Amino acid sequence: MNTASLGRSPGLPFAIEGNPFLDTSLDLKINSFGNPENHNPMGDAAREDDDGDIRRQGLSPKQKDIVSVEEFNRITAENKKLTEMLCRYGDLQSQMVPRKRKLEEYEWDNVIKICENSANSDEELYLRTQESTRTKVSRVYVQVDPSDMSLNVKDGYHWRKYGQKVTRDNPSPRAYFKCSFAPRCPVKKKVQRSVNNPSLLVATYEGEHNHRSPAEPKITSQSFTSKGQPNPVLVTPNPSSHKTNSSWYSNPSAALDLFPSPRQITNRLAKQPVHETKSEADSIKQLLVQQMVSSLTKDPNFAEALVTKISERIFEQEIQEFV
DNA sequence: CGACTTTGACCCGCGC
């Protein structure tokens, strides 16, 4: 299972395709065993050298001790389970709402994409990923200070503003940005204030970054998708505290931070402020989210994955204390 | 001096 195309989805508290500014925790599990600067969506980490040793460039000494082909295979299977879980939620969702409404209200197409991407070979999946990259669009709502007139969405990437326009349907100007972190990165971003809520910035991302995140994202508060569902806000970490070989790249268990437990999900949803007028659609959305959380809690595969991650973290902490 | 922002001009698709 290749997860290079996955990203944290607006609308789901865990990683799925659709949000280009966040590298997924699933992706991290794979890439943390390879060199993040030479990320290969075809699965660099699994390739073996002539002497049979797995490639370990870019790893800390501690990681080199724990990385093995068996470990890689185990995590690959885990990723597959997680993806299947997402697909099941897509099925659940389609049972709960009419098809037309599904497309209009919930943006579950991202989940469907993952299911469709269940390719038989890495090469096939790579080609499909490249195909979807060209058309990938996601939208993120970010709460900002209403007095702050800048159209700056801190998502960890570097953007160069190349235009600004006042559109017909919104008195607030729309700013156009291109990703300037990597040469020829195709990702573009449009930022405009919400017509109904000036304290809400609407950031529309087009395309997918052809490089890894320049900084370790840090979840600090909640943002919302266009449909009012929770989504982590990412801000650029303090540059002085950021190291190239940060835990984001080098520590596999760091993925756990971006893979919240059902209780964390519940807590985050409970703390979520309401920004949009209550409506029937909102009620259905809340019901859907509650169903998801409930199913996540009961899902043995989820529990297994969670236990695995917790065990890994505890094991690593013990190792650190021992050292 | 390089990176970034500003802003008017330009391009292009679409509807009439």
Added chain:
DNA sequence: GCGCGGGTCAAAGTCG
């Protein structure tokens, strides 16, 4: 064909 609106370009300005 024409006008409109969204998106992009590029020169000039700004900033650290």
